Amino acid sequence: MTSLLDVRDLHVTYSGGGGDVPAVRGVHLSLDPGDTLGVAGESGSGKSTVALALLRLLPAGTRITGEILLEGEDVLRMRWGRLRAVRWAGASVVFQGAMHSLNPVQRIGEQIAEPLLVHALVKPDRVGARVADLLEQVGLPASRRRDYPHQLSGGQRQRVMIAMALACEPRLIIADEATTALDVMIQAQILALLERLVDESGIGMLMISHDLSVLAATCDRVAVMYAGRIVEQGPAGEVVHEPAHPYASALSAAFPRIGDPASRLAPRGLPGDPPDPAQAPSGCVFRPRCAVAETVCATVDPPLWPVRPDRDGRSARHAACVHVGPGGGPERTDSARDGSARSGPDPGGPGPGSAEEEEETSR
Amino acid sequence: MSAPTGPAPAGPATGSRARTPAVTARALARRRRREALGRFVREYARNRAGLLGLASLLTIGALALTAPLFVDQAHLTVTGAPGDSYQPPSREYPLGTDNFGRSVLDLIVWGARVSLTVGLLATFVSVTLGTLVGVTAGHFGSSGGLGGRIVSTLLMRVTDWFLVLPTLVLAVALAAVLPRGTGTIVIAIGLTVWPPTARLVRAQTLAVEARPYVERARALGGGHTHVMGWHVLPNVMPVVLAQTTLLVATSIIAESTLAFLGMGDPTTISWGGILESARTAGAISAGIWWYMIPPGLAIAVVALSFTLCGRAVESVINPRLRGQS
């Protein structure tokens, strides 16, 4: 059985005025149907870039290489017609900050109906009923369809966004900071809603958030990104509660854990800022902020190692830190399949170029 | 993202520099200003359309200034006209002659002097007025007491009123009731085209006043005059510069329009005046193209050149617009 989503050695480079900025540098991800995978990281870690790259939604001129296999088909090599068909029908997105992600001058009913009509999935006379269905599914009365986005609260807008994402019954939903701007109570409601939908329909969900505790509560597996790379990946509970990578532990410690007075009394932040992606330091990119860095870290850029591997060298969890790897020479894992990853540049063939460029020029 | 021209805020650096007496704050400010100017020139030089506009303006300006050297003023009078009526372009008269037999080329070169002068003076009047109103409204709107806010609101109401009014009607009315003359034209244009400048300057003033160093200057006891003159004005100048360049184009077109409507000074020669006499002499319906096309082209070229320069300045100042012209 093929994975729902298989991202292999994804590189994304923005070309700005000052020069190229590598935002994502060799990311591997994999997601099975009915699974939820969380991607955590600070702002600037490249996690939202990954989300946008999956449907090639990045601005014109951005270079994407690697493979993004959506049910076995490479998104990066699709023609524009096929890509448009896959967008939303194959994979949809719940964007962050639903206020700006909804068109402010269109009624929400029209916005939910739009993908149904574009993809011709529902007969035009059935669209109204389907929109009402979707709204009820996310806990909004169907009468709200005549409202404009500004007439809804933040939580309601996020529900509309989710209803919209469900419209075409996609196999994959990408939730990009879906709960970030909401207060805690609403956040819990939205998370519960997303969880229920994943359970009911068996769709896969890729959930992107800076909040590790949110991911711990909703996801089966979690990947922690830092400076365009995955630094730790594995079962959610393990990654959050006993992180192996120093960055993952710092991120985990930044959120106080309920019922753990120690973490509340001594919240630990992380000194310094994430590195400028245009000028990454040598060796391990996390070194300048790392509390346990050693001299070897200045030269070695560690790949993802299995954490506490079994006799065959396999493990559900991987981390990219010299402290994790076996004391001897680093060994490569052969675990691209289960979502863990190699890191470092892959000499594989370049992708078809850029994201929106073709759309921008061919008209 | 501070504006590349104008002195950068002298605030943050002075604290550390004060300990090294070798570099005074003033010298530092001067050096920064020079560097900013250098940056400005380099950025501007990258804008091809802006360079084209600048080159054409310099050429026309030089021609207008040196006109007395190669145009015989006596030939510009009706009685001293050298040629015959309506001679088509020839070697002697490259742009033909008008109904009195004057060389159209001479008229246009001479007319540049009046048109450019009026355009520049009217722009000066309106920019001064607009900047004054804009800075005052912006400053007292953000930091004045109740009285200041009332003044600010009133000023903006007046600006909006002028903005909506049909400018030509107002300018023509002014020109009609005031005594004929070049000064009247300058005032009529200057008093009617200032509102956009005032709005722009006010917006920029509000932005500048929100910066921390202005707040600090205020906290240290800087009065209204100090804040407006020392902090706001220098930072508003780049915007004013771009606006000025664009306004000259507007003013020159306005001058020609007023002259065409017969509001101009009949004793001087300006581009709009030439067109008016061409029309009243019946040259249009007679198809005397050499009498009416060149003056209009001259206006268009000068207006376009100023517009190109203004847009170039604007794109240097406002990076959001960069790379789009």
Next chain:
Amino acid sequence: MRTTRPETGGAPETGGVPAPAPESPAGPGRTARVAAYVLGRLTTAAVSLFAVIVAGFFLFRILPGDPVRAMTEGREVTAQQREELSRQFGLDQPLWQQFLDYAGGLLRFDLGVSFQYREPVVALILERLGPTVLLAGTGTVVAALLGLLLGARAGWRPGGRGDRVSTGVALFFWSVPTFWLGLLLIVLLASGRGFMPNLFPTGGMVDPGVSGPLETALSTARHMVLPVTTMVAVIYAQYLMIMRSSLMDEKGADYLTTARAKGLRDALVRRRHAVPNALLPTVTLVFLNLGQVVSGVILVETVFSWPGLGQLFYSGLRVPDLGLVQGLFVVFAASVILMNLLADLVYPLLDPRVRP
């Protein structure tokens, strides 16, 4: 005459628009809010109108010093004629009395008597209102459609070749004096001299001797071609630049990414999502620039002898017939203010966010 630069045109401020209520669109408070909004707009317009009336009085009665001399400049007049003129215009009264008479007259739609035509100014204006509305209306609609269409295309791909060409052409037309463009069109297309064709009439509204509704309409249309072309050429640039920069502001908006993610074609993303949002600030600016349309119509009517208010204004200027010019000044200014009031009242229908 253009007084605002094409991009900003004098940026409007939405300051006067009430902040949107976040929840509950309907309810008993809504009527009250609508009433308050409309009342506020009406008050603003009334104050502006009053200011126009005062300005008219100031401009034509106080500023000239001696209006009679201004009116008779360059003509031989006897002292008796001067006195008669002075009495006819009420200039022998004290100033406050003059103002009251003038303002009271305005309330009764009495704009005084034209010195040149010996007729009430109102009658002259009503007679010529139709042709001006026809010309200005057609010109504005065509220019707005053209400008918004081209601007939406240019702003979607700023810096592209299409953008550079259409911005360049627009800037050129914007730099050309309106009246000169009209004269040029006459020489090129209507003079019939030498190699020039004689395709269109150069003046008037209808050919003499034409009768019957269809013939009249056709003849009028033929007479309108050159004047409308001139007007459109000069004012569409402004609309183009406004729409262009407005669309450029929307280009990075998140909801456009949403629309792309939904699988919409690029053209649909622009048409359904970007343009409707960019149109909103543009509409305000289009109305704000109506003063420029008035300026344009005066020049175009003068050049093409179109029997409308603009030509009347010009004929009043040449005399000078200050009574007529004053009346037209008030009418022009008032009509622009009323159109802006209309825009304010219509805008909330277009933008759900500012609906009171």
